[in-house]
Amino acid sequence: MKKVIASSVLATSVLLPLNLLASEAPSVYAASNSSIIIEDIQQLIGNKALVTENNVNIRSGAGTEFNKISQTSAGQSVSVLANEKNSKGEIWYKVSFNSTEGWIISDYLKVATTAVKASATKSGDSYVGTTQKIGKNATNMRSGATTSYKVVKTIPAGTSLKIIGAFTNAQNEIWFNVEYSGKKGWVSSDLFVLNGTAGETATVMTVINSSTVHKGATKNYATVFTAKAGSTLTVHQEFTNAYNEKWVQVTYATGKKGWILASAFINNSIANKVVSKTSTVHSGATKSYKTVATINKGVKLAIHQEFTNAAKEKWYQVTYAVGKKGWMSAESFDSVSTVPEHPSTETPSPNGDIVTEENNLKVSVSVANMRSGPGTTYDVVTQSKLNDQYVSSQYATDASKEKWYKVVSGSGDAWLHQSVVTIVDKGNDTPVVTPGNGETGTIQRSNALMYADSSYNSAVLVGVAKNTKYTVVSKLVSTDGTTWLNIQANGKQGWIPDFEISTNLPTKYGTKTSTVYNGASATAKKVDTIYLSSPVRILRTLNGWVNIETPAEKRGWIQASVLSDAAPVSAISLTNGRTEVRNGQNYMVWSKPKKFDITYSVPSTNVLRVYGNLTSINEIKSNVVGVKSMKVEKVSGGTSVLLITFDPKYSYTIRDYNNELTIKVVPKGLVGKKIIIDAGHGASDPGAIGKKGTKEKDVNLATAQFLKAELEAAGATVKLTRSTDVFLELSQRTGISNASDYDAFISIHADSFNSTSKGTTTFYNSSVSFNGPRSLTLAKSIQSDLVKSIGTYNRGVKQENFYVNRMNEIPSVLVELAFLSNPTEEAQLATTAFRKKAATGIRKGLENYFNQ
CATH class of the missing domain: 2.60.40 (Immunoglobulin-like)
Structure with missing residues (x-):
């Protein structure tokens, strides 16, 4: 099989609704019929648009009450002459086509826009036919669409290239087929400065307060830019993260995108309202207008204006997505849900007095929102998880007389509602001690500590080294949820938390360069530093701090806000x-x-x-x-x-x-090497069969067994994928290899074509297999010594896509000893002497390989 890279060419333009441009902040569109950028609604004048439906009426004025003067059909190109918003809030455009001028509602017009890659798109086909520019660094052009292919040219920074084709590889990377200096090849799309965004309604918005732009949609991600108050950014899409914060993706510099809080922008809303039931958003202020979105219950929307239509129904104009406005019936909202869009910067007072009272809290739900104040109207500043513990010194009550507890989190002060926590009463909750039943094991952590009692506040008796053997005397679960083990180790008896013996601790990743302290405070002593993407093991949490084990196996504390459950997507x-x-x-x-x-x-x-x-x-x-x-x-x-x-x-x-x-x-050498020998075929799959009845499966297994004996005598460790006449799927054979820590994989076969075919071939794979370079070296070594040993015609070393090679993660080859279809070679393959010589030749090849 040969690897085929396929690419489909799609249309290079998409259509964007004109009604999204009206009465909003200026929007950016790249027109498909010219190189201009439409930055303001007035610049539409004189440009082309397309009619989207059949039998669309053209009227003498901007409203359905005006006379119909003509009709047009889907696909008709019209010139936009003017625009007007009527008393119903509808956007109409004056257009010209076929010597006719009249008015058409915006719902049935779309502007053609050059389609380019969206950040979330998985296909680069829309770039085909466009010209794009290489970024600031020189770039390798390869013979295929992964970095495993050879470099055929190096392209200087800033070079403009026409995109011939596009391909999304198995790693979901988008690569472009280009031509440079007379050669064609593939370049990763990430190395281009792409000149637009496909399928996105890019909107220019003004920053109201100086705000930071991050690599991802939380403040945990690295800061890449600071946007000053009054500056404008092009906004592409919005995202609500796990903290219920709304973020928007922006272009902050040419070819560079990042994420900024939606609250950074000016919003001309008069109020906010919470949707009380799932409702539709329409392009105008009646339900007869086109539905443009559906909003779920509980979503808070910005309200811009109020309108009562001819049927005496009250409607609100809302922002339902970044840069997109529409109309919703007032029935969609709670009548008491209106709150100021720009609340005072002062913290609102709680409904009741703040009470000073110390409580030990434990989070009792999977995920708990932590807010900036004691109520649901306050912003979510961070989140906590099940069994996280906090010490609260104050609480306040809300309008429902429910308590909110003030705690210190990694993001500063925060408030937790009484429904998401339990109060841990250490004085009245005596843990139950259970016997250890003689359980034994070894300490898994470096720097483990043995305590005098089942509490972190008790005295430390001694440090216990990693891999120290222990016996469990008893165990208990403390009031904070920690499992403690009373153990005997090195002649000492004391208590350790169970994470000291865990082999499967949770892992988080650093989001930036951060200091690790010897206590849960920024004033404590520094013990280590972690970096972007550094993996750390989580031991326990306390008041927004996390006790971790660093990659260097040092133990310390770090703020939870600088850790992420997943490595930053940009980190390679x-x-x-x-x-x-x-x-x-x-x-x-x-x-x-x-x-x-x-x-x-x-x-x-x-x-x-x-x-x-x-x-x-x-x-x-x-x-x-x-x-x-x-x-x-x-x-x-x-x-x-x-x-x-x-x-x-x-x-x-x-x-x-x-x-x-x-x-x-x-x-170097065979001593200590680990080798897998795969006897091809087996059981119901005989493989090739010679004219004298010699079965390939028998030749393969006998040779594999002789080879095993040869290698073990030389000091190697050998595993056979099959040692008897059984059948294994190809995936089972490579599964044995890939799950091992072995050094080489040899698959033994006998060939078949016609009676005159002859000789020995060794195959390897480099087009798919990561270990292609070492597999080639192994193939050359085995082929050379094998043909010397058995005296067959040397057919050479060949690259092929055989499953057991291409899906193998260790250096691997497939050996075709000789041809069963050739009567002379069948007679040889049937003898024990030939099979032993073949085993000797392969062993010598492996020995030479491991000596290189």
Whole structure:
């Protein structure tokens, strides 16, 4: 099978409704029939628009009460001459076509707009045919649409290129097919400065207060820009995050987008109202107008004006999305829901007195909103989770006489409603101690502490090292929800929290460079630093602070606001570089904050080059046995490359997992190497069958067993995918390999075509498999020694997409020993002597491979 990259070319324009432009902040549109940018509604005058429906009436004035003077059909192009908003709030346009002038309602007109990639779109087809510019850095053009393909040209920064085609690869990356200096190839769309946004109603809005723009839609994300009061930003889309905060995506510089709180912008609303039932938004102030949106119960909308229509129905004009206005019936709202759009900056007083009373609180729901004041009208400043604990020194009551507790969170002071917390009464709640039943285990954390009692406030008896063996004497669950174990370890007895023995602690990620303290306070002593995307293990939380274990296995406290449940989406980096011992073998390990592709090459003997659009790589500073040198370099395009030079007496096996990159460093030679041998076919699948009845499955299994014996005698560890006449799916064979920490995979087969076909072939895969470079080296080595040993015709090494190679994550080859369809070679394949010689040849090839 050959890999096929397919691309479809779609229309290069989309249609945007003209009625979204009326009576709003100026909007930006790129007209499809010219290069102008429509920045104001008046600039529509003289431009083209399209009619969207059949039998649309053209009238003598801006309203249905005026005479019909003509009709037009869908697709008719008209020139816009003027616009007018009538007494019903309808937007009408005066248009000209076929020597006729008249008025048409905005509902049936759309302006053609060049379609380009939206931030949320998964296809770049709409760019096909357009010209786009490479960004500020030189860019690699590749032979295919992933970074695993070879570089065919380097394109200078600022180069304008016509987009020939587009393709979304398996990693959901959009790549563009372009031509440069007479060569065609593929460039990642992320490396272009794209000149617009498809399908978005981009609106220019004015910033009312100086506000920060972030990489994502919470303040946890890094700040990328500060927008000054009075400045204007182009707004593309809106998003309400998990904290119930409304954010909008903006362009803050050419080709650069980020997120800013919606409250940063001027809004000419007269009030806010809360929708009391699911309702529709219409383009005009009756239900006969087109429905433009549906709003769910509980949503708060900005109200701009009030209108009573001819049927004596009261309607409100609302903003139902960023830059989009429409009309909703007054029946959609609670009559008492109106609140000022711009409340006083002073904190409103609670309905009751603030009471000073200390309470220990524990969150009793999955997610609890924490507000800026004691009531639901206050903004949500952050959220807490089940079993989070807080100490409250005050509470206040709201209009319903319900309590709100004031606590300190990672975002400052916040208020929790009585319904989402329970008061922990330590004096009246005595934990139940249960026996440990002799349970044993080992400490999993570095810097574990043994306490005199089941409380963090009790005295620390001793530190307990990682991997220390312990026996559980008893256990209890304290009032704050912590499970405590009374253990014996190293001749001492005391209490430890259960996270000290957990192998599966929750992980969060740093959203920026942050200090880790030895206490839950910014005045405490610094113990470590975490960085963007640094993974940390969560031990416990307290008052908006989180007790963590850093990548360096240091323990400390950090504010919850600088941690995220997921790694920032923009981070393509190798973090937390470290050394580990796994199954008795030495590894270099890097964490990946999210799944992305890595590529490597072997530029010279004992040198490994790791790359792949990486923004940063955390270099391992400590000495690594078998590694002569290691350095990180910045290359063309601003990406990082890792260069490792190994000691001439050492080799390596590299693996790219979803969450980490590992490099096993091992002495050269077969001793200690781990090898998987896959005997092809089996049971009901005999494979090829020769004219004399020799079955491929039997040849494969016998050769695999002889090879296993050869390798084990040389000091290797061997695993057979099948040791008997059974059938395995191809996915089962690669599943065995991919779940292992082995160093090589050899699949044994016998070939078949016609009676004159002859010889031996070794196949590998580099078009899909991450370990293509090492697989090629392995294939060359095995092919050379195998044909020497069995004396067959050398058909060479070939790249193919066989499943067991392309889906294999370790260096892998598929060997075709000889042809069962050739009578002479069938006779050889049927003999024990030939199979043993084949095993010897493959063993020698593996030995040479592991000595390179």
